[in-house]
Amino acid sequence: xxxxxxxxxxxxxxxxxxxxxxxxxxxxxxxxxxxxxxxxxxxxxxxxxxxxxxxxxxxxxxxxxxxxxxxxxxxxxxxxxxxxxxxxxxxxxxxxxxxxxxxxxxxxxxxxxxxxxxxxxxxxxxxxxxxxxxxxxxxxxxxxxxxxxxxxxxxxxxxxxxxxxxxxxxxxxxxxxxxxxxxxxxxxxxxxxxxxxxxxxxxxxxxxxxxxxxxxxxxxxxxxxxxxxxxxxxxxxxxxxxxxxxxxxxxxxxxxxxxxxxxxxxxxxxxxxxxxxxxxxxxxxxxxxxxxxxxxxxxxxxxxxxxxxxxxxxxxxxxxxxxxxxxxxxxxxxxxxxxxxxxxxxxxxxxxxxxxxxxxxxxxxxxxxxxxxxxxxxxxxxxxxxxxxxxxxxxxxxxxxxxxxxxxxxxxxxxxxxxxxxxxxxxxxxxxxxxxxxxxxxxxxxxxxxxxxxxxxxxxxxxxxxxxxxxxxxxxxxxxxxxxxxxxxxxxxxxxxxxxxxxxxxxxxxxxxxxxxxxxxxxxxxxxxxxxxxxxxxxxxxxxxxxxxxxxxxxxxxxxxxxxxxxxxxxxxxxxxxxxxxxxxxxxxxxxxxxxxxxxxxxxxxxxxxxxxxxxxxxxxxxxxxxxxxxxxxxxxxx
Numbered sequence: 095x096x097x098x099x100x101x102x103x104x105x106x107x108x109x110x111x112x113x114x115x116x117x118x119x120x121x122x123x124x125x126x127x128x129x130x131x132x133x134x135x136x137x138x139x140x141x142x143x144x145x146x147x148x149x150x151x152x153x154x155x156x157x158x159x160x161x162x163x164x165x166x167x168x169x170x171x172x173x174x175x176x177x178x179x180x181x182x183x184x185x186x187x188x189x190x191x192x193x194x195x196x197x198x199x200x201x202x203x204x205x206x207x208x209x210x211x212x213x214x215x216x217x218x219x220x221x222x223x224x225x226x227x228x229x230x231x232x233x234x235x236x237x238x239x240x241x242x243x244x245x246x247x248x249x250x251x252x253x254x255x256x257x258x259x260x261x262x263x264x265x266x267x268x269x270x271x272x273x274x275x276x277x278x279x280x281x282x283x284x285x286x287x288x289x290x291x292x293x294x295x296x297x298x299x300x301x302x303x304x305x306x307x308x309x310x311x312x313x314x315x316x317x318x319x320x321x322x323x324x325x326x327x328x329x330x331x332x333x334x335x336x337x338x339x340x341x342x343x344x345x346x347x348x349x350x351x352x353x354x355x356x357x358x359x360x361x362x363x364x365x366x367x368x369x370x371x372x373x374x375x376x377x378x379x380x381x382x383x384x385x386x387x388x389x390x391x392x393x394x395x396x397x398x399x400x401x402x403x404x405x406x407x408x409x410x411x412x413x414x415x416x417x418x419x420x421x422x423x424x425x426x427x428x429x430x431x432x433x434x435x436x437x438x439x440x441x442x443x444x445x446x447x448x449x450x451x452x453x454x455x456x457x458x459x460x461x462x463x464x465x466x467x468x469x470x471x472x473x474x475x476x477x478x479x480x481x482x483x484x485x486x487x488x489x490x491x492x493x494x495x496x497x498x499x500x501x502x503x504x505x506x507x508x509x510x511x512x513x514x515x516x517x518x519x520x521x522x523x524x525x526x527x528x529x530x531x532x533x534x535x536x537x538x539x540x541x542x543x544x545x546x547x548x549x550x551x552x553x554x555x556x557x558x559x560x561x562x563x564x565x566x567x568x569x570x571x572x573x574x575x576x577x578x579x580x581x582x583x584x585x586x587x588x589x590x591x592x593x594x595x596x597x598x599x600x601x602x603x604x605x606x607x608x609x610x611x612x613x614x615x616x617x618x619x620x621x622x623x624x625x626x627x628x629x630x631x632x633x634x635x636x637x638x639x640x641x642x643x644x645x646x647x648x649x650x651x652x653x654x655x656x657x658x659x660x661x662x663x664x665x666x667x668x669x670x671x672x673x674x675x676x677x678x679x680x681x682x683x684x685x686x687x688x689x690x691x692x693x694x695x696x697x698x699x700x701x702x703x704x705x706x707x708x709x710x711x712x713x714x715x716x717x718x719x720x721x722x723x724x725x726x727x728x729x730x731x732x733x
Contacts, residue, residue, distance in 0.1 A: 095121050098202050099148050102212065105204075106146065109213035114220075117144040117168065119154070120179070123187045124172035142263035144168040145220055146212070149175070150202055152245055153212045154308065157238030157255050158219040159227055164675060166238045166257035167264040174258060174309035181333060181340050188335065202245050211248045215241050228252050233298040233676070242308050254303040256311045259373045259671045271376040273432025276425040276665060281466050281645035287556055289470060289648060291463045294357045297676050304360055305330050311672065312345065312363040318352055324511045324569040328355040330363060334370045336443030337450060338409060343370060343443075348570040364673055365461040368680040370443035373670035378420035378437050383413075390421060390434035391664060395686035397699030398451065407696060410450050419449035424666035424684070428657045433664055440666050440682045452699070455599075457691050458683040459668065465679050466645050469665050472683030473652045474530065478553035481524045481532040482732055483689040483700045484709045485617070489726040492715070494621035495521040495533070495630050500561050508565040516540050517548070517572050521561060522621060523630050524551065527713035528655045529638045531557040531631065535564035536618050537572050544583070545576030547606040547615055549731045555639055555648055557631040571603065571733055579607030589729075596695040596729045603733035614728045659712070661685045695729045 095118045103116040117137040124141065135141070147154040147168065154175070157166045176187060219225050219241055227235045229252075237254040244250075259265055281291055307314040312332055319327035329346035345366055347358030367373065383390065393413055404412045421434040422441075438445050442454040457479055460471030485492055497509055497519065512519045517537040524532040530553055537548040548571045552563030578600075579586060586608050589595040596605060605611055612619065640647040653663050664684040673680055689700040700706060706725065710716040 095148065095150070095202070097200075098204055102146070102148060102153070102204055102209065105209035106213055106216060109209065110216060114146055114216060115140050115144040116146045116148055117141050117172075119147045119149050119172050119175055120183075120187070124169060124176050125188065141172060142167040142169045142261075146216065147171060147175075148202070153208070153243045154240055155212065155215050155219060155243070156240035158241070159225060160238040161236045164237055164257055165264065166255050167261060169263045170258040170261045171240055171255055171309055173261065174255065174311060177332065178307065178310060178314050184333060184335075184340060204245065207248060208243070208245055211243050211250070215243055215250060227254065229254055229300075229302050231298075231301060233300040234302040237300060237303055240309055251308075253306040253308045253310075254300055255309045256300065256303045256672050260375060266375045268375045268377040271378065271423045273423045273425070275430075275432075276427070276465065278466055278646050278649070281464050283643050283645055286641045286643055289467070289555065289559075289645070291467055291645065294354070294361060297361075297463065297678060299357065299360050299364075299676055301356070301360060304363065312360070312367060316356065316359065322573055323515060324508075324573055325566065326350055326352045326355050327570065328352055328359045330359060334443050336370070337445040338453075341443060346570075348566060361461055361678075364670075364676075364678065365459055365680055366456060368461070368668040368670050368673060369441065369456050369459040369682060371441050372422075372437075372444060373668075373672075378422055379434055380418050380420055382418050383415040385418075386421065386434055389432070391424075391436070391439075391662075391684065391686055393436050393439070393451065396439055396452075396684065397690055397703050399697055399699060400702060403696050410453070410697070413451035417448050420446065422666050424664045424682075427653050427663040427665060429662065433662075435664060435666055435682075435684060439684060440668070453692070453694075453697055455691065455693065458685075459680065460683070461673070461678055461680045463677060463679070464645070465665075465667070465681065466649050468679045468681045469683055470645065470649045470652065472665075472681055473649075473656070473663065473685070474553040474555075476683060476685050476688055477528055477530050477652070477656075478532050478551050479691040479732070480685075480688040480705075480709075481526050481528070481553070482534060482549075482551045483691065483730060484526045484706060485522075485524050485534070486730045486732075487689075487701055487706055487726050488710050488716075488720050489617045489724070490526075490710055490715050491617050491620060491622040492534075493523045493623045493625055493630070495523055495561070496624055496626050497521055499626040499628065500558060501627065502558050502562075504562050505558070505565055508562070508569055512537055512565075512569060512572060515572055519565065519568060520619075520621075521564065522618065523625070525713070526709045526715070527659060529634060530555065530652060530655060531560045531634060533557070533560040533564045534618070535561075535568040536615075537568045538619070539576070542609055543576065544579035544609065545572070545607045546579075546609045546612060547731065548572050548575050548603070548733075549606070549618070550733060555651065557627070557634065561627075567733070575604070575607045578604050583608075593695045593729050599693040599733075602693055602729055603731055605729060606731040611731075614726075615731065617726070656685055656688075661687045691730075691732060698729075701725050701727060 234254040313330040316330040331344040345363035347355035349355040420437040462468035522534040550567030554560040
C-alpha cells in the first residue's frame with residue numbers, strides 16, 4: 095500500500111503540477127490519531143488534511159464542496175469508511191494484534207489509466223470552482239462530497255459526507271456536561287388528534303449521506319422488501335461496536351408505501367445512531383453511587399438481574415455502589431431538577447467494565463421534531479412495554495377489543511392482509527393501572543402450523559392509532575415466522591425445553607412459532623371479555639384524552655399519569671450534531687420502577703421488580719398483590 099501511495103502521489107504531482115497529499119485507508123485504525131492498539135498510524139498527522147485517500151479497491155477524492163455549514167475533514171471520511179467494513183475487517187483494524195490486514199501480492203495495482211482518472215477528478219473537484227454535486231436532495235448537496243474512482247472499472251460515483259461529531263481532528267474537545275433545565279414551550283399541532291408537529295417527510299434528511307457504500311453514517315445502503323405481502327418494508331444496517339463486540343444494528347420502516355417506509359427507516363436509524371453511543375462532544379460525570387446519590391437516579395429502581403446471572407454470565411457483574419462509573423445529566427420532570435443517570439442506562443451499546451451491571455436496549459429512546467415530541471414518544475414506548483410485561487409475567491387475562499368495531503378502514507385492511515397469510519389477529523386492551531391506551535395484537539396461524547403466534551404492541555393517546563400501530567407491527571413479522579420456525583426448529587425446540595437457551599432478541603419472538611408454546615400464552619389467547627372499540631375507550635375519550643392544539647398538554651397527560659402512580663420521569667438529551675442540523679431531537683426517557691424490557695432469559699429484570707407484584711392490583715385486575723408463586727416464569731414473546 096505504501097508503494098501504491100507513493101506512486102499515486104508522484105503521478106498526481108506530475109499531472110497536476112502540484113503536490114497532493116495521499117493517505118491510505120484500511121491499513122490501520124483511523125479511530126484515533128495514535129491508531130489501533132496493534133499498530134500506530136504513520137499517516138496520523140496527514141489524515142485530516144488529506145484529500146486523496148487510497149483503499150485496496152478505490153481512490154476516494156474529498157471532502158470537497160459543501161455550503162460550509164457542516165465542514166468535514168479527511169479523518170471524518172476515514173472513520174465513516176471504516177465503520178462500513180465487514181465484521182472481520184473491522185475487528186482486524188480496530189482490535190489490533192496479529193489480525194491486522196497484511197498485503198497479498200502487489201495490490202492495489204494502479205495503471206496509467208487510473209492515474210489519469212484520479213488526476214482528472216482532482217482537477218475537477220479540488221480547485222474550488224464550484225462543481226455541482228450530483229445528489230438529488232438539497233440536504234445532501236449542501237454537505238461536503240466524496241468522489242470514488244473504482245480501480246478495477248474506473249467507474250466514478252460521488253457521495254455526500256456527514257462530519258463525524260467525535261472526530262479527534264475537527265470536532266470540538268469534549269467538555270463536562272452541565273445540568274440544564276428542561277423548559278417546555280408551546281408546540282402548536284396541526285389538529286388536536288395529531289401528535290407530530292410536522293410530517294416525517296418535511297425534515298431535511300440527507301438520505302444519501304446516511305446510507306451509501308463509501309461513507310454512509312447509518313450504513314452502506316437500504317433494501318426494499320418487494321416480496322412482502324403485508325407491508326412495504328425498507329431497512330438498513332450497520333455494525334456498531336459495543337461492550338460485547340460488534341453488533342449488527344438494523345433500522346427499518348414498515349408502512350404501506352415504500353416512500354413513507356424509507357423516511358421512517360432513516361428516522362429510526364438516526365434514533366439508534368444517537369442511542370447506541372454518546373455522539374456529542376461532552377464528557378460524562380464519573381463517580382460512585384455513594385458519592386453521587388443525592389443527585390442521581392438509584393440504579394436499583396431500574397432493576398437488576400437475579401444472583402444466578404451475575405454468577406454465571408461473564409459479561410455482567412453485580413452493581414457496586416462504591417465503584418466509580420460514568421453518569422449522564424438528565425432532567426426530572428417530576429421534581430424539576432437535574433439528576434444523574436448511569437451512562438449504561440442511556441447509551442445502550444456503550445459502557446466500561448466498571449458499569450456492566452445490566453444490558454440496556456433502546457427502550458424509551460425516541461426521535462422527534464422537538465424535545466416535547468421526542469419525550470412523548472419515548473414515554474409512550476415505556477408505558478407500552480411495561481403494560482405488556484405486566485400482563486405477560488402476571489398471566490393476566492385482559493379484555494379483548496372487537497376488531498370489527500374499530501372503524502377507520504385501516505385496521506380492517508390490515509386484518510385482511512393478515513388473513514390472506516393464514517392468520518387471525520386479535521386485539522387486547524392492555525392498560526394495567528395507567529389510563530393511556532395500550533393495545534396488544536396477537537396473530538394466530540389458522541391451521542395451527544409452524545409460525546403459530548406473533549405478538550406486537552403499541553401505545554398512543556389516540557386509541558385507534560394504538561390499534562393500527564399494533565396491527566402494523568404484527569404484520570411485519572408474520573410473513574417470515576413460519577420459515578424462521580422451520581429453519582430453527584431444532585434450536586427452538588431445545589429452547590422450549592430449557593428456557594435458559596433463550597439468549598437473543600430474535601429468540602423471544604421466534605420461540606412462539608412453535609405450536610407447543612401456545613399453552614404458555616393462554617392468558618393472551620383467552621381474554622376475559624370482548625368489548626367494542628367504543629365501549630373500551632368511552633371513558634378515556636370523554637375525560638382522559640387531551641383535546642387541545644398544544645403538544646405540551648398531551649405530554650402532561652402522560653407524565654401526570656406516571657407521577658401519579660408514584661414514578662419519577664427523567665429525560666436525557668441524546669441529540670447529535672447531525673440531528674440538530676435536520677431539526678430533530680433525540681432523547682432517552684427513564685421511568686424508574688416501570689418494568690424494563692430485556693432479551694435473554696438469563697437477563698430478565700421485570701420478574702424481580704416490585705411493580706410486577708402491585709400493578710395488576712392497582713389497576714383492578716386482581717384483588718391482591720401478585721405472589722412470587724404467581725409469576726409466569728416463561729420468556730416473553732415481545733419481538
